[in-house]
Amino acid sequence: MRIGVTIFPGSNCDRDALCAVEQMGAEPVELWHADADLKGSDAVILPGGFSYGDYLRPGAIARFAKVMAPIEDFAQAGGPTLGVCNGFQVLTEAHLLPGALLRNAGMRFVCRRVRVRVETTETPWTSACEPGEELTLPVAHNEGNYFADPATLEQIQAEERVVLRYLENPNGSANDIAGVCNEGRNVVGIMPHPERVSDPVLGSEEGVRILRSVLAGARV
Amino acid sequence: MKVRVLVRPKAGILDPQGEAVRSALPALGFGGVSTVQVGRLIEMEVETTDEVEAMCRRLLSNPTIEEYEWEVVR
Numbered sequence: 001m002r003i004g005v006t007i008f009p010g011s012n013c014d015r016d017a018l019c020a021v022e023q024m025g026a027e028p029v030e031l032w033h034a035d036a037d038l039k040g041s042d043a044v045i046l047p048g049g050f051s052y053g054d055y056l057r058p059g060a061i062a063r064f065a066k067v068m069a070p071i072e073d074f075a076q077a078g079g080p081t082l083g084v085c086n087g088f089q090v091l092t093e094a095h096l097l098p099g100a101l102l103r104n105a106g107m108r109f110v111c112r113r114v115r116v117r118v119e120t121t122e123t124p125w126t127s128a129c130e131p132g133e134e135l136t137l138p139v140a141h142n143e144g145n146y147f148a149d150p151a152t153l154e155q156i157q158a159e160e161r162v163v164l165r166y167l168e169n170p171n172g173s174a175n176d177i178a179g180v181c182n183e184g185r186n187v188v189g190i191m192p193h194p195e196r197v198s199d200p201v202l203g204s205e206e207g208v209r210i211l212r213s214v215l216a217g218a219r220v
Numbered sequence: 221m222k223v224r225v226l227v228r229p230k231a232g233i234l235d236p237q238g239e240a241v242r243s244a245l246p247a248l249g250f251g252g253v254s255t256v257q258v259g260r261l262i263e264m265e266v267e268t269t270d271e272v273e274a275m276c277r278r279l280l281s282n283p284t285i286e287e288y289e290w291e292v293v294r
Contacts, residue, residue, distance in 0.1 A: 100284040107236045
């Protein structure tokens with residue numbers, strides 16, 4: 001399975017994500033922001049970082065990068081797409097996921113490990129987890145405070161589209177939401193960084209459990 | 221001509237930045253400030269204003285969380 005990882009100017013988790021893909025036993029593919037196609041990727045990860053310096057709003061400029069056109073087509077056609085942190089912000093700006101990520105309620109950059117619960121295993125990125133499974137994953141963000149209008153929040157709750165939920169809310173997110181998926185369930189955005197805990201050397205492999213899920217549905 | 225776009229958090233949306241500024245003002249001895257909203261001011265030199273509305277909607281603001289207004293300043 002080939003898994004593409006986007007690289008925008010200012011991405012800083014792209015190397016980690018590429019390494020994590022290798023760790024999963026898949027083939028990592030670098031997707032440069034100016035690429036016009038996905039080089040045969042079977043799944044795509046938009047990694048964390050500060051694409052385009054977070055100018056205007058996090059993700060606002062990256063959303064119009066050239067590589068986003070084929071990603072939008074891929075995501076809308078049901079291709080497994082994961083946004084982590086800044087990648088999640090890019091996906092909301094691109095309207096591939098509902099809501100937006102506001103500045104943390106506490107006005108501070110939050111950088112630590114947090115406990116999260118897997119709320120649905122019906123996504124390509126969590127299918128290998130147990131329902132209700134608790135994971136410890138790192139977060140590192142300034143804008144991770146999930147917001148959606150009340151009707152949208154109600155809808156994503158009713159459709160079981162909350163993917164991860166914080167056990168201790170670090171940023172003021174509505175309903176403790178740490179990750180959501182789209183209506184088709186193939187596009188997932190999460191604030192925690194599974195790629196940062198994907199090797200024993202990093203102190204934990206819990207992140208691989210999330211990422212490895214996507215292999216189960218592989219079109220090899 | 222010059223266009224000035226003002227983008228700010230929608231009413232009711234938590235604005236931690238504004239809240240931090242509001243709570244800092246009394247520390248400097250400025251009293252009587254009940255709310256502060258922090259937004260963004262964007263000035264652009266444009267040939268025509270035909271597309272300013274679309275620019276505001278598609279890039280300059282995020283309609284999910286922000287509202288905007290714009291005016292020609294000269």
